[in-house]
Amino acid sequence: METLISWAIDVALVLLVVSLAWRALASTDLFKAIVLFIAFGLVLTLVWVRLNATDVALAEAAIGAGVTGALLLAAYAKLRATSPDAIVDRAGGISGIGAISLLILILLVAAALGYAVWTLPSDYAGLGKEVAANLDQSGVSNPVTAVLLNFRGYDTLLEIMVLLLALLGAWSLGITIPRPEAAPGLVLDTLSRLLVPLLILVAAYLLWVGAHAPGGAFQAGAVLAAAGVLMLLSGRELPAALATWPLRLALVLGPATFLMLAVITLILEGRVLKLSPEWAGRLILIIETTATISIGVTLTALFMGAPPGEEDR
Amino acid sequence: MTTSDYLSAALLTTGGLFFLAGTFGLLRFPDVFTRLHALTKADNVGLGLTVAGLALQVDSWAVAGKLLLIWLLALLAGATVSYLIAQGALRLGIRPWKR
Amino acid sequence: MQTLLFTLVLFLILNLGVGMWRVLRGPTTADRMLAAQLLGTTAVAILLLLAEATGSAALRDVALVLALLATVTAVAFVRRTLPYSENANDDE
Numbered sequence: 202m203e204t205l206i207s208w209a210i211d212v213a214l215v216l217l218v219v220s221l222a223w224r225a226l227a228s229t230d231l232f233k234a235i236v237l238f239i240a241f242g243l244v245l246t247l248v249w250v251r252l253n254a255t256d257v258a259l260a261e262a263a264i265g266a267g268v269t270g271a272l273l274l275a276a277y278a279k280l281r282a283t284s285p286d287a288i289v290d291r292a293g294g295i296s297g298i299g300a301i302s303l304l305i306l307i308l309l310v311a312a313a314l315g316y317a318v319w320t321l322p323s324d325y326a327g328l329g330k331e332v333a334a335n336l337d338q339s340g341v342s343n344p345v346t347a348v349l350l351n352f353r354g355y356d357t358l359l360e361i362m363v364l365l366l367a368l369l370g371a372w373s374l375g376i377t378i379p380r381p382e383a384a385p386g387l388v389l390d391t392l393s394r395l396l397v398p399l400l401i402l403v404a405a406y407l408l409w410v411g412a413h414a415p416g417g418a419f420q421a422g423a424v425l426a427a428a429g430v431l432m433l434l435s436g437r438e439l440p441a442a443l444a445t446w447p448l449r450l451a452l453v454l455g456p457a458t459f460l461m462l463a464v465i466t467l468i469l470e471g472r473v474l475k476l477s478p479e480w481a482g483r484l485i486l487i488i489e490t491t492a493t494i495s496i497g498v499t500l501t502a503l504f505m506g507a508p509p510g511e512e513d514r
Numbered sequence: 515m516t517t518s519d520y521l522s523a524a525l526l527t528t529g530g531l532f533f534l535a536g537t538f539g540l541l542r543f544p545d546v547f548t549r550l551h552a553l554t555k556a557d558n559v560g561l562g563l564t565v566a567g568l569a570l571q572v573d574s575w576a577v578a579g580k581l582l583l584i585w586l587l588a589l590l591a592g593a594t595v596s597y598l599i600a601q602g603a604l605r606l607g608i609r610p611w612k613r
Numbered sequence: 614m615q616t617l618l619f620t621l622v623l624f625l626i627l628n629l630g631v632g633m634w635r636v637l638r639g640p641t642t643a644d645r646m647l648a649a650q651l652l653g654t655t656a657v658a659i660l661l662l663l664a665e666a667t668g669s670a671a672l673r674d675v676a677l678v679l680a681l682l683a684t685v686t687a688v689a690f691v692r693r694t695l696p697y698s699e700n701a702n703d704d705e
Contacts, residue, residue, distance in 0.1 A: 202616055203615055203616055203619060206616065206619040206620055206623055207619060209623055210619065210622055210623050210626060213623060213626045213627065213630070214626060216630075217626065217629060217630055217633070220630075220633070221633065224633075224637060230639075232642050232645065232694070232698070233636070233637070233639065233645060236636050236645040236646060236648075236649050237633075237636060237637075239649050239686060240633060240636060240649055240652050243649075243652055243653055243656045243679070243683075244629065244652075244656070246656065246660075246675065246679065247626075247656060247659060247660070250660065250663060250672060250675065255669065255671045255672065255675065258672075258675050259671075259674065259675050259678060262675055262678045262679040262682060263678050263682055266653075266679065266682060266683065266686065267678075267681075267682025267683070267685055267686055268682070268685075270686040270689070271685055271686050271689035274686070274689045274690050274693055274694045275689060275693045275694075277693075277694055278693035278694045278696075278697050279693075281694075281697040281698070282697055385692075386601075388594055388597050388598065389594070389598060389688070389691075389692075391594075392590070392591075392594045392684075392688070393688075395590065396590075396681070396684065396685075399587075399681070400681060400685075403677065403678065403681065407674070407678075410674070414670075414671050414674075415671040415674065415675075416671075416674070420678070423682075424678060424681070424682070427681065427682055427685045430685055430689065431685050431688060434685075434688050434689055434692045434693070435688075435692075519614055522614070523614070523617055526617065526618075526621055526662075527617075527621070529658070530621050530624055530625065533625060533628055533655060533658065534624075534628060536651060537628045537631050537632050537651065537655075540632060540635050540647075540648060540651055541631065541634065541635060546641060546643045546644055546647070549635075549644065549647060550647055553647050553650060553651050553654075556651060556654060556655070557650075557651075557654045560654075560658065561654060561657065561658055564658050564661060564662070565661065568661055568662070568665050571614070571665055572665070577670070577673070580673055580677070581661065581673070583677070584657065584661070584673070584676055584677050584680055587677070587680045587681065587684075588654055588657065588680055591680065591681075591683070591684035591687070592650075592654070594684075595647075595650060595684065595687040595688070595691070596647075598687075598688070598691040599643050599646065599647060599687075599690075599691055599695070602643065602691050602695040602696070603641070603643045603695075605696075606695070606696075606698065608641060608643070
């Protein structure tokens, strides 16, 4: 009975995810598409949970449904504010031969993927066994963190660099963000005073727990960014004193520390990011802490839209 | 099943019913303000009963505390967000539904 | 107990599907956003139930993060998007 219900849960989730994705892409109203995308992120979190990928579910909840949702909403508002006629009905799709052939192509790809997954041997564990065998030398006990920060550390180094590059790209577009708006009322002000410290605390908790349970730098950084975004939304601006070099320092702290570690390990051990077992735990904690700060500040800065001091008043 | 199991089951089922009521209200109520009302019923009572039912099942006070924290957060967030949305909707000129 | 938990999860997922209908219908932007809020709270309840049913304590952390982040998204909507939305009959 239980497995039947489990199976029904998975089927329901799949149907929900697919229909949300379809309606989000096919919707003619841009705002409807944004909200459907946020809902899609929520349901995708549940899908990751059912697939036993709890770290990814944490990241999806924090980034996909949270920070990205806030970014899209702010972008929509900016679009609405500056060019209200620009949001017309999104063009109706292709029709006729084009639609049929696209549908056939999609069905073929889906069938190929389904076949590939179906014919996997049932005891296929991927690289899980190798990771488990070397886990005690990695300095942490969460296999996901071990892979991200130790076994495949240079992937994470590049990812952090990419995040910084994305910010540079967004900032150099020279688009100014119109500042609304009324002063935040008492209710919003109180909410932000209660939630921002809690968000920072949860971010620190996720960072710490990432060593032995699902969590880690990206998830903690995203929650920290949510704190920053909430502060921005509640009408608080970055003080001018902090907007020059302290902000830049916080942005590069993570990538720079990681890069420095890569260079040091290259010199000392001959291989990039080869962490010796007795230092690995401490080094991973240092990397994750600086990365959390940088990721949080980078995502918040992305929400700002333009370097502070260059916004519309 | 022990007594606490029966109590949990009762609390969880009632919580589920409140979620159903919230969704039903979301569908059937005539305007934004009444739908916000339905939403907060699911938030507060539905989640609260679910948390209560689950808290009877866990084996440590710390976990029960975490469940309680999640519920309090949902209460705070639900109340504030409903107020903000309703205020914003009024400012836009959306008027409450009259019979 | 397990069966009850899984049944409730299935029931709540069906609720999600029904709530999605309100996102599609609107008619105002506030309607869509508050439906998304309900979806968020329902997902939190689903995660808490699954945490108990599968014995996976980390799912409670996911529920906590989801509850917090859904609030931030809603505040972003109210502060940024709502002042600029049109009234009822213009979208859809």
